[in-house]
Amino acid sequence: MIFDTLFLSELEVIGNIDDFSSPTKVTTIDSIAQKELNLHDIGELLAAFSPVFVKSYGRGSLSTVSFRGAGASHTKVLWEGVNINSPMLGQTDFSLLPGSFFDEIDLQYGSGSLSQVSGALGGSVNLVSNGIKNDNQIVVQQSIGSFSTYLTSAAVYLNNSNFYSSTRFIRQSSLNNFTYFNNAILPSGDDMTQSNANFTNLGFTQQFLYNISGKQQISFITWNQWNTRNIPPIMTNVEKGGNQIEWNNDFFSRNVLKWVLYNENTRWEAVGAYFYEELDYFLETEDELNSPISLIDSQNKVETYSFAWNVSSELFENLFFDAGMEMLQQEVNSNNYLKKKQRNSLSNYINLKKIFNNKITVEGLLRAENVDGELLPLMPMLGINYKPVANQNFNFRINGSKNYNIPSLNDLYWYPGGNANLKPEESFEVEVGLDYVTMFSKKHNIAISASAYSSLINDWIIWLPGDYRYWSPKNIAEVYARGGELSLRISGEFGEVGYNIFSEYAYTLTTNNSDSAMASGLSDVQLMYVPVHTANGYVNVNYGGYYANWNLSYTSSRNTSLNNDEDYSFPLPQYVLNNISLGKKINLKKAKFDVRFKVFNIFDVDYQAILWRAMPGRNYEFSLSFTL
């Protein structure tokens, strides 16, 4: 959505649909849902409340998100409008995004995000930290959970009409030493304790915002985080010798300076960003005398500089114009590259949107990107939104787009194996959908949304073992992804009792139609780790400060190899997880307390999200939140 800031006051947010005239699909994670998991990471939040697929190696471990059968690197994450995907990996680890740092989380499906970023072949996640509170406020939250998991979160908001400051802090630590049934090593039947899975995250954000005048604003925000985690062995490898030590430490500092000017119908914005990231991966095997034998010590430093400006305006009545430019420089200094590597890109976009008779919205976008002196083919998007009945929030939308995702720097330069000759991945997508929002008895809101899409991704990059022991990426797959999403949201009240019911369902078929896949008869096989069905449901009931929530999520079976034949491989079975929480809000004068007790995986389901990676059974969390 392009005009969100400019027209925020005019927009009525009902259900989870942001902009009824948009031809692309954008949803917002509901604030009640967000609160439910605000002491967890965004990966856990999306797994519980959205139809995207979250591939998690366990709490505190790597967690990636994919939309619509595309890959994790086809999900672009924007924070304050700036892409935070790792330039090295091309993807974002959602376990490092603390829920309490963001005021709003939007999901943009398909290529609707082309005005902000290219390469979101699946979709993008927009994180907004910029939540101005009307009054000065202090929020302190503490949670205590199973497996020695502690999280402290604090925030201070100051508002002095023209000057605004927000400070947020979190510290999370967990031993993560849960017990699980290990059926992956003989003799089997033993309960085991997960080892070497502890993690700590420490982070803060600081934002200053100054209103230079009623129409001009300057803001600065910094997000700094230190993450330390050990990496547990997979279930088959718990008896490995050699005292293996494996960990992952990272630090990042993300800084964004923004200037905004409102002028009649026009909004000008300039954004400068500087990101610094350090990623260290360490794996050591020791001999009997505790001296190291084999060692991987991968040290990587990434710096990103970006400068962008954009202007959006209502040129004539109901004709909206938006254009912008971004200059980006990424620099990687890694002991896995032969030398320091840099990438420079310049991108431009122009977007026009015309609304006819308050019924039909036509939007067209064109993006051009030059990467290291080479111009990518143009990326266009065209969409139409049609509202047949004047006073009804009933909208049809259709859009088509072409998008490119450039290879990550590891794809190009990792030594050995990196392939500097990779082409960008190319996608064509069409999408149709409808959104309907209505109210009945003035007390109940219903929002229904349905979408269907079809996309073809060519030159999909896959790392394959080469002729000799190291892997190398190639533009190999031709992926055909198609499917649909359904969403139903009802909220309202019966007298004193308020309720919210959210449910989401996604159907995803994704296959590799390349010549080689067809030749080996694998072109009909669902890609690895993409479930055909995912669904979730959420029920919230509240009365007089008391509330109860129930959340259910379903993931259908997944292939873990290219062959789905059970005679050969280990398809992972479907699973259903249920979480409940009960709480009470208490107001004492100006102070507000919120006491909450949660039970995760209440039926103690023994499941694997990834083959032979242990996951915890039933576990508990108690949290207390204080707001003044």
Add this chain to the structure above:
Amino acid sequence: MFKKIIFILSISLLFSCSKKEDVNNDIDDISNGGVFIVNEGNFSVANSSLSYYNPETSIVTSNMFYQVNNVPLGDVAQSITINNELIYIVINNSGIIYSIDRKTLEFKGKISELTSPREIIFINDQKAYISDLYSSSITIVNPTDYNIIGKIELGKSSDCMVKYDDEVFIANWSSYAQTKVNNTIMVVNSENDMLTDSIVIGVEPNSMVIDVEDQLWVLCSGGFMNDEMPTLWKINLYTHEIIKQFIFADIQKNPDNLCINGTGDSLYFLNDGVTVMSIHDQQLPDNMLIDENNRNFYLLGLSSVDNEIFVSDALDYNQNGVIYRYKTNGKLISSFEVGIIPGCFAFNNQ
């Protein structure tokens, strides 16, 4: 689309000449004369598996270890060794070696706490050696109770092993666990478990065989980053002296999988395709016996009964592999599907 249809048609024609064989999941079919295939699977994914092929019935049985024991084989099954009534499977990245019954495949015992085991070789009923990629020593175990009873410090990483009289020849394939170049065959006396000699050959010795004239043959790939020319060495087993060195023409190639036929006079190895030479040849052959074509040959084996040639195609290493079975003259007999990355054969002959 039309192009694809033509392509599929041509592929199906290509394969229709060779017989596609049945898949079965019955373990009753473990007969004499068949072959076990250990499929490595992908590193840190733990999708290794065990397949069996019976040439008499042409039946392939897959994922047998899991079917019998309800537990996955583990993370990167590296090698398989038959010792009397037991089968030992070395699971490299799980750091364990399973022993299973040769007829029922039921779990019998386990050696664990190994660092990165590669192969097991049996010295006698009370003693076996285990080579290890990440350890600078050989682990000595007692196969009767699966206990570790000692170590032989080599100062180097160890890989494939062959035994001749009371000497064990151990290839230093990798440069892990050492600062020196990986270009030696280490000799251990199996009576007193002492390192007695070290023979310098080419970089990265990957496979060894003993011929009918009591000579040791060692194939070296020259290093995975192509440090030097690949080489083949003929060594006197008694004096440990090098009789002859053959140098391959192309530094980019990584020949491996040296095998010998039942009569011990013909060498077979993979250098893209399958190459064969006599132990008396004075130079490396120019021709392939079996061309690789567009396949990805990964493993070579010879059945000792009738010298049939078994070659595995690991395809893209992510999907089920294929085994091609040829006559000694290179004529294709049949092909069959096994698990991911077929990496080791054990011919089940008594």
